Amino acid sequence: MQEPTxxxxxxxxxxxxxxxxxxxxxxPRQPSQTILDVVTWIQREQDPQLAYRFSCxxxxxxxxxxxxxxxxxxxxxxxxxxxxxDNQLTIEPLRNLPVIKDLVxxxxxxxxxxxxxxxxxxxxxxxxxxVEPLLPDSPKRAAxxxxxxxxxxxxxxxxxxxxxxxxxxxxxxxxxRAWSLLNDERDSGQQARLEAIASDAGCHNCHSxxxxxxxxxxxxxxxxxxxxxxxxxxxxxxxxNL
Ligand code: SF4
Ligand code: SF4
Ligand code: FES
Numbered sequence: 098m099q100e101p102t103x104x105x106x107x108x109x110x111x112x113x114x115x116x117x118x119x120x121x122x123x124x125p126r127q128p129s130q131t132i133l134d135v136v137t138w139i140q141r142e143q144d145p146q147l148a149y150r151f152s153c154x155x156x157x158x159x160x161x162x163x164x165x166x167x168x169x170x171x172x173x174x175x176x177x178x179x180x181x182x183d184n185q186l187t188i189e190p191l192r193n194l195p196v197i198k199d200l201v202x203x204x205x206x207x208x209x210x211x212x213x214x215x216x217x218x219x220x221x222x223x224x225x226x227x228v229e230p231l232l233p234d235s236p237k238r239a240a241x242x243x244x245x246x247x248x249x250x251x252x253x254x255x256x257x258x259x260x261x262x263x264x265x266x267x268x269x270x271x272x273x274r275a276w277s278l279l280n281d282e283r284d285s286g287q288q289a290r291l292e293a294i295a296s297d298a299g300c301h302n303c304h305s306x307x308x309x310x311x312x313x314x315x316x317x318x319x320x321x322x323x324x325x326x327x328x329x330x331x332x333x334x335x336x337x338n339l
Pocket of ligand 1: 303309320
């Protein structure tokens, strides 16, 4: 393990949709310092115009994701000590999303794809109906639960080469969400969701190389969810539902 020194050399991408480049900052090293602490220090002490996004600072909101030394990470939960190399760090906006300014990406296309994949819960019952009992250990509930704790950070989306090659691909987060809902027995939107995930933009684009799963900070497995979608789509073809 590398010995801490007093100062870090931080290369931060600055710019906007028309282009940009890296600027180097010297940042004092602190105990238990996170990448988000580093970015915040630069903005408060050296460059108030640096744009970045965060909210909860405890790994719940998903808004602080950035590329750190080329890897997509949640910066509020990533300690400098874990990722620093020769006292240097490179911090850039998330890959595969348009840049608005500096470290802030435009998330519109990410959430548009959630919608296109049928990512909204469509209840079968109204609030006037009695609450439906759900067996927590049913196989469908277990599958839904395994995919449900997504914080919309887009780290998997930034890690996916297929999104880079085919920007129309719905991507791992939207498909993981669709898998969770396709296993939710309270939902009424299954046919439209099935058609969305089996479309040209859907699960069959996935090459199963699992970068999404490798980097998901919440230890979800979008790659396994997409494999489940492929099985579901194949079954639907044979049963005449697609
Ligand atoms: S497993 Fe599929 S969704 Fe995940 S990173 Fe690879 S191609 Fe993308
Ligand atoms: S699946 Fe994981 S990496 Fe992808 S958006 Fe959700 S929490 Fe983030
Ligand atoms: S600031 Fe909310 S997850 Fe990092």
